[in-house]
Amino acid sequence: MPGPEGRRLHVVAAVLEDAGGRVLLTRRTEGRDLAGAWEFPGGKLENGESPAAGLARELHEELGIAVDPADCSPLIAVPFAYADKRILxxxxxxxxxxxxxxxxESQALAWAPPERxxxxxxxxxDRPVIAALRQPGCYPITPEPGDDHAAFVERIERLLTAGWRRIQLRARRLDRDALRPLAAQVAARCREAGAELLLNGDIALARxxxxxxxxxxxxxxGLKRRPLPEGQPVAASCHDADELARAEALGVDFAVLGPVRPTASHPGAAPLGWDGFAALRERTTLPLxxxxxxxxxxxxxARRHGAQGVAGISAFWPPAR
Ligand SMILES: Nc1nc2c([nH]c(=O)n2[C@@H]2O[C@H](COP(=O)(O)OP(=O)(O)OP(=O)(O)O)[C@@H](O)[C@H]2O)c(=O)[nH]1
Structure with missing residues (x-):
């Protein structure tokens, strides 16, 4: 058996959705690793097979269905290290x-709504795969609001009109009394649009x-537990394995990991590159x-390296009018 440092096993798996949007899960049978766990149907790729052809073969063998490889579109590829093996x-x-x-193969089947x-x-x-089915693929982080709060809120409205459904409000230079009315105004706009708002850094004001x-x-x-109840989203900024482990232990919903490339907002930070990102991805189950x-x-x-997607400031923030 390859050790945790060995070559990655390439595992292909399928999201099959019925007309009501429910997703097919199959149950791992006795005598295999992770027996009893529910999983997305699929299995190990054989030598020389393309991923889509290998998946079509597995689905035929396991479920008796015929799939044209041209009908398989990539969702996410998660590199992950188990104690005894590394998989993609x-x-x-x-x-x-x-x-x-x-x-x-005598395995039980279940059709599960994505929210369950x-x-x-x-x-x-599989945790990042579930997140890829439920969470947005990208989201904007605001720059500092500056002095003209009305212009700032107008740009937030443009983000919402463009369809963004999660925004991080990052206003680190405003003290709490100045931030409170602005955050309340942005929050009201986000609520109306059905978008999620995350406030950078200020746990008390978020509460x-x-x-x-x-x-x-x-x-x-400095935190011993998740600072907000389930249902109120908690995210974390991480740059290395220690920070990811801390964030995971706190029970955050997802983390933002970087910088992947050099960036003007953090000029001193060494970029991880996509390989560095994937290496850290292997050691955490957090959606990233x-x-x-x-x-x-x-x-x-990003999805090919196990990310949910991308977050950012400059490429997302609409230009001034
Ligand atoms: N099919 C599938 N495999 C998954 C998922 N998540 C996940 O970690 N895996 C892992 O990927 C590997 C898939 O291999 P496999 O299904 O061919 O099963 P296996 O290792 O028991 O081998 P075997 O069928 O030859 O006994 C297993 O180690 C399995 O635990 C998933 O959602 N679907």
Missing amino acids: LDVFRIARWEGAPRGL LHRYPMPPA ELALGVHLRADQLP YALGGLRPDDIAE
């Missing part, structure tokens, strides 16, 4: 198939205004957004 869990959405899925997926015991590598919070990396060591010199159209590359 390469997950595809299947647009259409022929036949009704049956458990041909987290209630099924699934392998740790007061019933918002989410984005924790700075230097806040993590890549940050640092990235744009919304980097999402496909």
Whole structure:
């Protein structure tokens, strides 16, 4: 068996959705690792197979359905290190198939609504896959608001009109009394649009205004537990394995990891590159957004390295009018 430092096993898996948007899970049978866990159907790629062809073969063997490899589109590829092996869990959405899925290997099947997926015991590598089905692929972080708060709120409105459904309000130079009315105004706009708002750094104000919070990396060591209840989102900024482990232990919902590329906002920080990002991804189950010199159209590359997607300031913030 390859050790944790050995070559990565390439595992392909499928998201099959029924007409109601429910997702098919299969249960791992006795005698295999992670027996009893629910997972996305699929298995190990064989030598020389393309991922889509290998997935079509697995789905035929396990479920008796016929899938054209051209109908498999990449969702997310998660590099993950178990104690005894490293895998790349390469997950595809299947647009259409022929036949009704049956458990041909005596495995139980379940159709689960996406919002209930987290209630099924699934392998740790699947957590970022569930997040890819439920959380936004990209989101903007604001620059400092400056003095003209009306112009700032107008740009927030443009982000919401453009369809963004999560925003981080990052106003580190405003004291709490100056930030409170601005955050309340931005929060009201986000609520109307059905978007999630995370306030950078200020846990007390996030509590007061019933918002989410984005924790700075230097806040993590001082916290013993998740600072807000479930249902109020908590995220964290991370740059290395220690910070990711702290954020995971606190029970945050997701982390932002970077910088992936050199960035003007953090000129001194050494970029991780995509390989560095993927190496850190292997050691945590947290959903991760890549940050640092990235744009919304980097999402496909981010997903190939196990990120949910991309977050950023400059490439997202609309120009002044
Ligand atoms: N199919 C599938 N495998 C997953 C998922 N998540 C995850 O960590 N894996 C891991 O990826 C590997 C898939 O290999 P496999 O299904 O061929 O099963 P296996 O290792 O038991 O081998 P075997 O079928 O030859 O006994 C397993 O180690 C499994 O735990 C998932 O959602 N779907």
